[in-house]
Amino acid sequence: MSTQPAAPTGAAPQPLVVRTVALDTLGAPGGDADPADLLSLLPAGAPLAWVRRGDGLVAWGEALRFEVTGATRFEDAERAWQGVLAHAIVRDEVRVPGTGPVAFGSFAFDDDSLAGGVVVVPRVVVGRRGPHCWLTTITPDAQLGPAPTLADVVGARTAPVPPGEVEYRDGAVSADGWRDVVAQGVAAIRAGEVDKVVLARDVLARTQRPLDARWALHRLAADYPQCWTFSVDGLVGATPELLVRSEKGLVQSRVLAGTIRRTGDDDADVARAAILARSSKDLEEHEYAVQSVAHALEPFCSSTNVPDVPFVLHLPNVLHLASDVTGVLAAPAGSAAGGSAGSAQHPSSLALAAALHPTAAVCGTPTVAARDLIRRIEGMDRGRYAGPVGWFGADGDGEWGIALRSGAIDPDDSRRVRLFAGCGIVAASDPAAELAESQAKLVPMRHALAGTPD
Numbered sequence: 001m002s003t004q005p006a007a008p009t010g011a012a013p014q015p016l017v018v019r020t021v022a023l024d025t026l027g028a029p030g031g032d033a034d035p036a037d038l039l040s041l042l043p044a045g046a047p048l049a050w051v052r053r054g055d056g057l058v059a060w061g062e063a064l065r066f067e068v069t070g071a072t073r074f075e076d077a078e079r080a081w082q083g084v085l086a087h088a089i090v091r092d093e094v095r096v097p098g099t100g101p102v103a104f105g106s107f108a109f110d111d112d113s114l115a116g117g118v119v120v121v122p123r124v125v126v127g128r129r130g131p132h133c134w135l136t137t138i139t140p141d142a143q144l145g146p147a148p149t150l151a152d153v154v155g156a157r158t159a160p161v162p163p164g165e166v167e168y169r170d171g172a173v174s175a176d177g178w179r180d181v182v183a184q185g186v187a188a189i190r191a192g193e194v195d196k197v198v199l200a201r202d203v204l205a206r207t208q209r210p211l212d213a214r215w216a217l218h219r220l221a222a223d224y225p226q227c228w229t230f231s232v233d234g235l236v237g238a239t240p241e242l243l244v245r246s247e248k249g250l251v252q253s254r255v256l257a258g259t260i261r262r263t264g265d266d267d268a269d270v271a272r273a274a275i276l277a278r279s280s281k282d283l284e285e286h287e288y289a290v291q292s293v294a295h296a297l298e299p300f301c302s303s304t305n306v307p308d309v310p311f312v313l314h315l316p317n318v319l320h321l322a323s324d325v326t327g328v329l330a331a332p333a334g335s336a337a338g339g340s341a342g343s344a345q346h347p348s349s350l351a352l353a354a355a356l357h358p359t360a361a362v363c364g365t366p367t368v369a370a371r372d373l374i375r376r377i378e379g380m381d382r383g384r385y386a387g388p389v390g391w392f393g394a395d396g397d398g399e400w401g402i403a404l405r406s407g408a409i410d411p412d413d414s415r416r417v418r419l420f421a422g423c424g425i426v427a428a429s430d431p432a433a434e435l436a437e438s439q440a441k442l443v444p445m446r447h448a449l450a451g452t453p454d
């Protein structure tokens, strides 16, 4: 068992008291913090976030933390979370997805990565979903006390600190060297080793001041509203790719693969979107990714819906071919036919994420051969980049993105941030074009680290 509570809590699981209360969307009278702007509630330190278009969860503090490693990291994390829940005292007055006990998680791309994975159970969570806003407090070793208020938990708020000047240097592989890596990938495809492989690179940023993750989060959420802006244990980003959302028996996955850079000229970009939608190279890359998700979901679902044709997702830096795959989870054994009201016995969202990971959008096809090729030629440990990142609740429902367009803050020196970008490679890929695409994919994080407002 590789699950370890990071705090020396002894053998017995710690009982948690979990309390969710509704918040007024306009904030309490008397200048209380406004939950409408979730990110502005975060204190400095180690913020937890999963937000999109103003909805989502922000959280801080650590009631519990579990670190996991290896191929069993997802099931170990799941077991640790179940252990926590078994000893939790819960009073949830709101009862929508994201209320009650929640945990955030982030997991390595590769089973063999030193990064393993982490599950953080925060002390304070503030959530918003449409008209509902709520506050959850999670307190170890406490009695159920009076209802908490936002004013109790949000201290004097400080503005995010700008990072100052940022210097960049090569990561594990230089830009030129990475073109060679891509050429090796193309050669392996032409030799029949794989059909598609996704190859990534890292770039090292050094900021003048320790990076305040909130600075990056605000900029990412403002610039990339179509993406899921996340922060879990020093991994910060805004991903356009949803690995899986599972809610009350319905599952959804947003699959991306096939990319073209934007030019900044709207007319030219419309023409490029049309080129992307007809590009056989990009459609092939996309089809591999969609099929990998559809096949991984099928064993869990009574029905799935896989669009025949992708749509073009317009982001400020790139255009992507995108498909939203949906499914209905099969009724758990023993329940009434078609019953999906209680999701307690459905596989949890984390179990689904584990079954889906790694999709062909971030690994390749066939999966194992592509993963082996990545290990052989990529020249770096991806860490938690391209792994599942997100949150789940007491019933297992939750949302997991693929940690793309992201940076990992060095836990020993928060002036150092490792940024990542990768590209799907097929037989027709051109190394120089893939390098340019990887640079476009680094733009969100580079901009998020820009030291001064623009």
Ligand SMILES: C=C(O[C@@H]1C=C(C(=O)O)C=C[C@H]1O)C(=O)O
Pocket (backbone or CB within 6 Å): 198, 200, 241, 256, 257, 258, 259, 320, 361, 362, 404, 405, 420, 421, 422, 423, 424, 425, 441
């Ligand atoms: C691997 C990344 O992106 C993935 C690769 C894509 C592609 O090659 O077209 C598109 C979206 C993502 O699935 C990344 O952003 O780092």
